[in-house]
Amino acid sequence: MTVHQPIHPAEKRPLTIRLATPRGFCAGVDRAIQIVERAIEKYGAPVYVRHEIVHNRHVVERLKAMGAVFVKELDDCPDDRPVVFSAHGVPKSVPETAKKREMLYLDATCPLVSKVHVEAERHFAAGRHIILIGHAGHPEVVGTMGQLPVGAISLIETVEDAEAFERPGDQPLAYATQTTLSVDDTAEILAALKRRFPELPDPHKEDICYATTNRQEAVKRLGEGCELVLVVGSKNSSNSVRLVEVAMKAGARDARLVDDASHVDWAWLDGVSTLGITAGASAPEKLIVELIDAVRERFDAEVVEDSGARETVTFKLPRVLTA
Template identity: 85%
Template sequence: MSVHAPIRPAQRRALTVRLATPRGFCAGVDRAIQIVERALEKFGAPVYVRHEIVHNRHVVERLRSLGAVFVKELDECPDDRPVVFSAHGVPKTVPATARAREMLFLDATCPLVSKVHVEAERHHAAGRHIILIGHAGHPEVVGTMGQLPAGAISLVETVEDAEAFQRPGAAPLAYATQTTLSVDDTSEILGVLKRRFPELPDPHKEDICYATTNRQEAVKRLGAGCDLVLVVGSANSSNSVRLVEVALRAGAADARLVDDADQVNWSWLDGVNVLGITAGASAPEPLIEALIEAVRMRFDATVVEDDGERETVAFKLPRVLTA
């Protein structure tokens, strides 16, 4: 529903807005977007991007307006233009094909996703069969499973899958997880797997990334105290969808995912006294600011920023873009 005309000051009722911290862009998303921007500056348009660089409609549309061309597969790209691989990671066959075609490619895979790839290869080299906890078809899962030969990884999506999983042969087991999952849901799945396979080792490092964990913890703090939580993010953003689920589980009376302020149905706020606002790791801060402004136009809003983890992580850009 579109943003309507503002309500006159005398009609505005009081509303407390709690703003989650942290929220919005994480270091991996920021790096990926910068890679596309710098590539456009250095090489000119068009720059091709395999899959959405991050899962946010506004980010993709802005980069497209600057000259980025988003494609599904490498065979849609010409040999003589740069191509960027998305932050979610790609199967090994993709860079191998790009090298064979002598293409200039830039890998925007989040370094924390790359760590999962390295761990999967380490387990495989040690002769272990890997259980990957994640969502089928998600680009990150496709990329992780594509690091190893077919059959080396089994995907588990739910507690039911964990109960039904059968060890293939006598190989020892290991596991890895998609980085944007619900921490609580993943713990539940791991609980089932470890009950069934007590020898299952702990991961070498935590797979669910710091940004996902921090944003979920921030929403848990909002949860019970909010009548409604609005999560800014696109529907295909796994970490944004998880924030809605976490808010409801934490006690919020209602929680909704919106791409931007234009998607807010203001009747959702009928009877709401405390509104929580957060954003997924691929949502730009201007979208959050615009949502707050839209709320201020309609309510006598008191905005309180919750005290949460302050993130200082930054990832380096590829050398070819900084030289």
């Protein structure tokens, strides 16, 4: 076991930490976590949760300790206990099955994901074939594609996919996007699609959610002026992974995704004078605080909070939990 000698304050070299604003929890994540917490409070443990409520290991472990049981499918749930559907959304077949089994279920789908579902149904009802820009296998994509019959939606992941896509027959087209994508990458895919299909209409509003957009804009500012950007978030968090990519494209010499401070390799900070720190939309602020404390143990660190969008969005909880 390696014993690390404490660093004397005089030996600490100066370091500037630029802290992104906004960062961390978005309104949809905050709502989803509250739904699980309130359900445990109201109905007692255990409360079952289909899939991870949000993609963050620390959040999931904390809720497990409170009495949440995370499962892959409804088949893993008893009929007589509440079940919560994750923030990413679920195929229509899931609540339909829950109703048939007379289960008490709570839908924690982010309202901005639900908006994409509604738009997809509207396009389908109008006879359009829907192009969904997103990542195969991501729960949000599975949920969106599961709103409509098989074949009604074509998934496009890359510009190459957009170039290879063939319109089914003579159907008019529409598109939607996963809410947690890279804004710039999505724009490139859309440009390829619109060049091939000029009639392709815009969605009523941007599908990429405000929180994803705001966090990417904030990390672009970090990337422009930081040698290293640390993004706090889990590997299965799409929006967190995108932040690493955006930081690198914006000019950061290096960018890393870390679950928490214990996952930092301090050799990454060799030669770094300005460190950027942010967090994905499902990462608790507590992890940012702990990361800054860990940096301060090793460096004479000054924290400068970047100016950015101030978020005031909130989403209502299901009425059954507030009555």
